[in-house]
Amino acid sequence: MIVAFRTDASLDIGTGHVMRCLTLADALRERGAACRFICRAHPGNLIDLVRDRGHTVVDLPAASYDLPPASVTASAPAHARWLGTDWATDARQTANALADAPFDWIIVDHYALDARWEHLLRPACQRLMVIDDLADRPHDCDLLLDQNLGRNAGDYASQVPRDCTLLIGPRYALLRPEFAALRAQSLARREKPQFKRLLITMGGVDKDNATGQVLDALKDCALPAGCEITVVMGPHAPWLEKIKAQGHGMPWSTTVLTNVADMARLMTESDLVIGAAGSSSWERCCLALPSMILVLADNQRVIAHALQANGAARLAELSTLRRELSAFIQELTSIEATLTNVRTGAPAITDGLGALRVTAQIMEQRCQ
Incomplete structure (x- = not known):
């Protein structure tokens, strides 16, 4: 089976789309598939990382984000400018990148692309899959994945063909296999709450x-005197050097890490995380890691409120962070009660096996 992925990372887009596609590509490779990525070479791209993971990449030329008004119309997706060119040009370039072989699947994970792009790419593949979080535009696909808590199939009723298969909710969250492997160990650690290790992770770009x-x-x-702080950032994060200098001036031991290869282990060994309410939320839920989450993008707001409503995290706003964080840390003087409260609902949200479920669905449809 040959599978193509059309997805991008950049300083505006972030890294989450490429990372979850990589997780799915790795799972498909375990089932014998060959995967090819088509990525535009935006500033902050992850093309080298994809190649390092053993997948082929066709890199499309970087283009200007200052598109002429005619290329972004009122009917275009809300994030159309993230593409770096108009959708028709991107479709032609992608089709050229796939012209040398018949593809079983094209998997597209990009907020700037919709049914028009997908329709043009139909001749290049047997089936087409979309990974989405927004339910804000039409799609022409056979399979759609939205892994977010609070989403339901009705949100896509008017956005996809009637015979499209929908995979909805964190049951299908695309997590690397090490999260499921460490789940039992992490849950056991939470049975005796402590507060010694604080993890901060605001996404790959921030x-x-x-x-x-x-x-x-x-x-x-009022963090405990011996508390250890670990900050995880992406290698292209624009504030990386400033954060390293800021870490040296913290009253507690503070380590800044990039290119973390074993995030599951790091989360398992942490007692509390302060993080963005993005796709890494499902990693924290799988490991029942107590979390304070911040909304850093509009598409994270629904996820954040759903996590708080389900007892899986404590939501804070950047505008009031200083007050809310101080009050929350002060609550941790009652460590057992507070840490238990902010992780009670987390492990029920996802078990970390979503990539296997999605892979099975792709293989089944291919056989059909």
Whole structure:
């Protein structure tokens, strides 16, 4: 089976789309599939990482984000400018990148693409899959995955063909296999709550430096004297060097890491995380890691409120972070009660086996 992925990472887009596609590609490769990525070479791309993971990449040329008004119309997706060119040009370039072989599947994970692009790419594949989070535009696909809590099939009723198969909810969250492998160990650790290790992770890019705001706010908090802080950032994060310098001035031992290869182990060994309410939320839920989450993008807001409503995390706003974080840390003087409260609903949300379920569905449809 030959599978193509059309997805991008950039300083505006972030890294989450490429990372979850990589997880799915790795799972498909385990079933014998060959995977090819088509990615535009935006600033902050992850093309080298994809190649390092053993997948082939066709890199499309970087283009200007300052598109002429005619290329972004009122009917275009809300995130059309993230593509870096108009959708028709991208479709032609992608079709050329796939012209040398018959593809069983094209999997597209891009907020800037919709049914028009997908319709043009239909001749290049047997079946087409979309990974989405927004339910804000039409799709022409055979299979659609939306892994978000609070989403339901009705949200896509008017957006996809009637015979499209929908995979909805965190049951299908695309997590690397090490999260499921460490789940039992992590859950056992939570049975005796403690507060010694704090993890901060605001996504691979964090272009607005939420990480720096969290570190500033923590200086006013009564963390335990021996607390260890670990900050995880992407290698292209624009504030990386500033955060490293800021970490040296913290009252507690603070380590800044990039290119973390074993995030599941790091989360398992942490007692609390302050993080963005993005796709890494499902990793924390799988491991029942107590979490304070921040909304750093509009598409994270629904996820954040759903996690809080389900007892899986504590939601805070950047605008009031200093006050909310100080109060929350102060609550942790009652460590057992508080840490238990902010992780009670988490492990029921996902078990970490979503990539296997999605892979099985792809293989089944291919056989059909």
